Amino acid sequence: MWTRFWQFLWPRMGWRRYATYLRHRLVRMPGTSHTVAVGFAAGAAMSMTPFMGFHFILSAALAWFLRGNILASAVGTIIGNPWTFPVIWVVTYEIGCWLLGIDAHAVSIRGHTVAEVMHDPWGILSPVLLPMVLGSVPAGIVVFFAAYWPAAKIIDRYKRQRLERQHRRALAMMERMAAAGATTEERKNAGQD
Structure with a gap:
């Protein structure tokens, strides 16, 4: 259990290799480059919300609504991770x-016990949660487009190059078959003379 948690925080293979792995997973997903990029x-957009634990569900719902790839939406939630959540939360709160026109530093949830929070979670957390939810909307829209365009280009380039490789292989095979067929035909004709 601790190994999985530690791997989530710091991948054993390194961040660059992990990013390459995720890229390969993304570009090989079924569907058009548009649907995979939308997913x-x-x-990525749903990772901007403060609803930890529900990012997969929210992203799958948004991907389904936008007719995107639901599996790709799960990969997109990697944007929100223990390293980026503190920054995301501060930005969405600010x-x-x-947007609400309130002072960001006037609200504090310090000094409350866990029992108090469990007894009245909305009353204690709403001064922080409400601005975060509201702030996650414009942040999510910006992140959606910031993630869509590069992903669509990367996926489109990969699929185009893959199609070109397949086409070249098919042509090479046809040329080999034609050469082998011509050789056989020449042998037949040579034997009849």
Whole structure:
């Protein structure tokens, strides 16, 4: 259990190789480059919400609504991870406070016990959660488009190159077959003379 948790925080293979692995997973998913990119972007956008534990469900719902690839949305939620969540939460909270017109530093949830939070979670957490939810909307929209365009280009390039490779292989095979057929035909004709 601790090994999995540690691997989630710090991949054994290294961050670059992990990113390459995720890229390979993404470009090889079934569907058009648009549907896979929409799914990936939906996952990235839903990672901006403060609803930890529900990002997969929310991203799958958004991908389904936008007719994107649901599996790609799960890959897109990797944007939200223990390294990026603190930054995401601060940014969405600041944006939400700005949209609501309240001072971001006036609210504090410090000093409450776990029992108090469990007894009245909405009353204690709403001063922080409401701005975060509101701030996650514009942040999610920006992240959606920031994730969609590069993903669509990467996936499209991969699929185009793969199709070109398959086409070249098919042509080479046809040429070999034609050469082998011509050789056989020449032998037949030579034997009849």
